[in-house]
Amino acid sequence: MNKDFFEALSLLQKENDIDADSLIESVKSGIMKAIKKDYPDSENISIEIDPETGKFEMKLLKEVVEGEPEDPANQINIDEARAISKRSRVGGMCEIKLNPAKFGRVAAQNAKQSIKKDIKDREREKLIEQYKDKVQECVPATVQKVEPNTLNAVVTIDKNEVYFIRKEQIPGEVLKPGDVIQVYVVGASAPDKKPSIRISRTHRELVRKLFAREVPEINDGIVEIKAISRVAGSRSKIAVVSNDPNVDAIGACIGPGKSRITAIVNELCGEKIDIIPWSKDPEEFIARALAPAEVKSVEVFEETDEDTEETRRECKVVVPNNQLSLAIGNKGQNAKLAAGLTGYRIDILPEYPLPSEDDSAEDGEDE
Secondary structure, rough: OOHHHHHHHHHHHHOOOHHHHHHHHHHHHHHHHHHHHHOOOOOOOEEEEOOOOOOEEEEEEEEEOOOOOOOOOOOHHHHHHHOOOOOOOOOOOOEEEHHHHHHHHHHHHHHHHHHHHHHHHHHHHHHHHHHHOOOEEEEEEEEEOOOOOOOOEEEEEOOEEEOOOOHHHOOOOOOOOOOEEEEEEEEOOOOOOOEEEEEEEEOHHEEEEEEEEOOOHHHHOOEEEEEEEEOOOOOEEEEEOOOOOOOOOOHHHHHHHHHHHHHHHHHHOOEEEEEOOOOOOOHHHHHOOOOOOOOEEEEEEEEOOOOOOEEEEEEEEOOOHHHHHHOHHHHHHHHHHHHHHHOEEEEEEEOOOOOOHHHHHHHHHHO
């Protein structure tokens, strides 16, 4: 049995290119879990694995006591102990050998799972090391192929193939082999099969990186993007501020002849982008965030939960009646983007109460 065990251990080491000591520790961990399942109260368990000598033993260690043991899981009567080893003495430890075959299968399965996890962790670390300069950055990717059924794609980044799933692509976007697209590298992930790099074109940070690439004033720190809110493929709002009174933040982002903003919109498949001037005053910022709607008044409410210490931010916004639908937007999109931009839950109300159906009916009767 020991010969077969060490042959399997050697094969496992070669297949997975894993350090021998790390492999043995993983196997010991798997064996320990298997023994603990059958002996949950045992406090002293010894596992010895030595490939050089071929030694593979597992034992329970129990204290030898006179009379009836108070803790049978960890103590053994002197007479029982001497039946196992004639050298047993009261106060010493009795070694009770366990059959490796009994725990081998379960232990092997536990060890295999542990080793798989270790391998995935190492592969993930290698990926992170390889992409450390690209994580949370915008990089060009070349489309190699697109799966016709799922529309998932395979792209290359610096000659490395990366799987690009459909839900991270811009809605309505049609990718074709040979296309060069800008993607945001979110980070490394470890799905069931193998660790991989996660890339996205729906992430709001892609918008920030595209502006930084197109607008020198952002790269230089003269213009700062304070907040971004995005519904990928439809519309984004960004809040900007200039750190130089001589530089117009919005003008810098739009560029001469709208060249900068146009380049970004084209990269995002026609996605509309609203550029909002940021303000440290919450009421003013919220009013600006609801553009293009006109806002009459904003009332801000902030409350901190004593248990969680989280601050709940809400506001009541009043708009002219003819601006209500514009402020809310199609399917609530404008209000949703404004809320994401400002961090406030926004309740939008008309300036004057809207007539009810009953009122309309009464007006018709009067006529």
